[in-house]
Amino acid sequence: MILSLVAKRLALGVLTLWLVSLLIFAITEILPGDVATAILGQAATPETVAAIRNQLGLNEPAWWRYLQWLTGAIQGDFGISLANQRPVAPQILGRLENTLFLASVAAVIAVPLAISLGLIAAIKQHSLLDRTISLTTLASISVPEFFIAYLLIFFLAVQAGWFPSMARFDADMGFLEQLGVIVLPALTLVLVVLAHMMRMTRATVLNVMAQPFVEMAELKGVPKWRIVVQHALPNALAPIINVVALNLAYLVVGVIVVEVVFVYPGLGQFMVDAVARRDIPTVQACGLIFAAVYVTLNMLADIGAILANPRLRHPR
């Protein structure tokens, strides 16, 4: 029963990924505007336009190009970059690792912090901490990532001089040195997702605390912390898993702006550069990877919820 539900959700995830790949390809290749002219500029001679059309395979039918692109992408071949005529995949790999490193450090800090603070806020409802969380959430969903980032740079890097303002990151550095370099970008990402994750955790736990079985436990005389840990938490687990996955998905996108602010050599910055140069194969590859991570995290959120909440196993 569980297995078939999980399998169904997996199948839906694969279908979504396929549709996403179709959409990415369609947007970048079929939209009006001749790509070859756009890359070369208005002054291009007909010969150079023809040459680049040939290199891009624009003379083939669109469905054929899509199939070739998709089969290549599945095997890890994303074609040749228009900017430097080198294969896209090897250039992306190192940058993807850097991005995942930054995002994981932020997640490792943000997730436990957000859940425990959210729990405390729920237990001590209407306390000072609780009200602070409500206020900061509104601010944190309103404020662009780069504002938080520049505030941190201004106060912690320039004024106080505690951390470097640029993430001069190198894959050959030692682990601790790497951590030291990414303190500010990681902190920015933590702040971007923290308040939201806290508030969602709080709302979830409060929702469970309003259930009759919690009132029953209270009337039985069960201590407050045991009610939260033994009765409320297991029931709040599914929505919390959901909250975490959704925020991780959000983190993956927020990383793009943060990488540009700190000149961090990750996939997000790489993609932005490629968009500016209209390097289509590179943009397609980066877009597909970001979208795939996003779709996968959303899928894991649902599967986690199915596993953690028996009630979801019996859809009405």
Place this chain on the structure above:
Amino acid sequence: MRVSGHRLSIAALVGLAIIFVNVAAAVLAPWIAPYSPTSTVGSVWLPPGEEGFLLGTDQNGRDMLTRMLYGARTSIGIALTATILSFLLGSVLGFLAATVGGWLDQLLSRIVDTLMAIPVLILALLVLTALGSSIPVLIGVIAVLDSTRVFRLSRAVGMDIAVMEYVEAARLRGEGLWWIIRREILPNALPPLIAEFGLRFCFAFLLISSLSFLGLGVQPPFADWGGMVRDNAQALEFGLSAPLIPAAGIAVLTIGVNLVVDWMLGLQGRTMEDSR
């Protein structure tokens, strides 16, 4: 102060004041700006208040206050146009899906599902790669991306209303589809849609600011606040706060709109969590 019988909270009042000041700045920019937005009037990156420049000068020695006023025109203008377009598109299709149902609903919902399966910023970057960055393209792409959320809400609200007895009565009277959408569904769906308008405006405003910040949004000689943050970012290295001014401008306006939205959602018994 009261709005249609509801007392305004202090937070909502502050929010309304912020919105009013920003809109006034955008509309009145040519008349109240002390200098021309394109001419160099002082030395580079003067701190706020120095030599009579209230907000200092930018990376080319232009008056920051003037640039902020004109930037408000671009940023708010693009975000507002995109939001209005997204509402026209999203709510009409959403109500249509809710009232007609069947294959049309299925088709539209699946398209929206697929669009929403990709992060908005990524989709915007893909479109900008294909079409290049210009103001009409930016407005168009933000409007379409924003309309997916409007579609979802309109469809959900429309579904609830479409099963009401008064809609059934209108159908039995023989009223047409458009009449029912316009006269029965729209008036009843208005309160949640107005709150959604504020949220979607913030979304559009933050997206255009982010794109311009990445150098892929509004192109020179036009300036918007996101682009101004990018252009002045270097000043931070010298301990100067120049990029924080436009960045704070963006933050203050979105917080202002969200304060009002929060109050409206509160009246409807909803919270921000439902509608990120």
